[in-house]
Amino acid sequence: MSLYDDAVLVLKDYEDQADLRQAYLDHLAAHPDGMWKACEAGHITASALVIDPSRGQVLLTLHKKLRMWLQMGGHCEPQDVSLEEAALREATEESGVAGLTLLPGGPVRLDRHPIPAPCNWHLDVQYAALAPSGAVETISAESLDVRWFAYDEVAEVADESVVRLLEATRARL
Numbered sequence: 303m304s305l306y307d308d309a310v311l312v313l314k315d316y317e318d319q320a321d322l323r324q325a326y327l328d329h330l331a332a333h334p335d336g337m338w339k340a341c342e343a344g345h346i347t348a349s350a351l352v353i354d355p356s357r358g359q360v361l362l363t364l365h366k367k368l369r370m371w372l373q374m375g376g377h378c379e380p381q382d383v384s385l386e387e388a389a390l391r392e393a394t395e396e397s398g399v400a401g402l403t404l405l406p407g408g409p410v411r412l413d414r415h416p417i418p419a420p421c422n423w424h425l426d427v428q429y430a431a432l433a434p435s436g437a438v439e440t441i442s443a444e445s446l447d448v449r450w451f452a453y454d455e456v457a458e459v460a461d462e463s464v465v466r467l468l469e470a471t472r473a474r475l
Contacts, residue, residue, distance in 0.1 A: 303383075305378055305384065306330065306336075306337050309330060309337060312385050312386075312409065312427065313327050313330075313427075314327070315408060316408060316409055316412070318411070319412050322412045323412060325414065325425075326346070329343070329344060330346070336425075338377075338378065339377045339421065342419075342421055342422060343422060343423070344414075345377070345421065345423075346378060346385070346425050346426075347377055347424045347426045347427070348376075348378060348382075348385050348389035348392060348426070348427050348429070349374060349375020349376070349389060349392060349393075349426050349427070349428050349429070350374055350389040350390065350392065350393035350404065350429040350430060351374075351410070351429075351471055352373070352374055352393055352397050352399060352437075353430055353431070353432060353468075353471055354432075354433040354437065355432070355475055356435065358452055359450040359451060359452055360450070360451055360453065361397055361399070361433065361437075361448060361449070361451075362449060362459070362460060363447070363448050364448070365444070365445065366445055366446050369446070370460070370461060371449075371451075371460045371464070373393075373467060374397050375392045375396070375428070376444070379391070385409070385429075386404055386429065389428075389429040389431070390404055390429075393429075393431045396442045396444055396445060396448070397439050397440075398438070398440030398441070398448070399434075399438065400434075401434040401437070402433060403434075404429050404431055404432075405430040405431070405432055405475070407474060408429075409427050409428055410428050410429055410430050410467060410471050411428045411466060412425070412426065412427060413426045413428055413466075413467070415463065430467075430471040456468050
């Protein structure tokens, strides 16, 4: 199964955010290249909020280009066989944390946000990744910093999309 086919199945199975989910499906139907960064009309991305429920904390990255505290994530790559694999790969690469596992149940949220031209839109499929006990993070080349934040600190440092992702993740835990 191709990554495109996996994305369509994942989105069809996702039960929340019906209008946005349909917009993602419509985008993919109109853009066979909609999984890839080269699709200037926008493209699917995969991200994961790294969380340690035992400590009541999430790990965020200070994105190098955007200079914002965000969850880990980014573009799908040709070697990715599923959105889950892409999200887990991105979370592991950007956090440096070994042994992450995705929270069962598929995506936690969808978030469509504008990005600078020429690509115009990210259609982000957002997961949650559970950090193992004693997780040690490292700063990747894509980040200025990575840092653990208590749940109640996230709204002070991150934008509303990250806050909504944390709320949805905590509701699923």
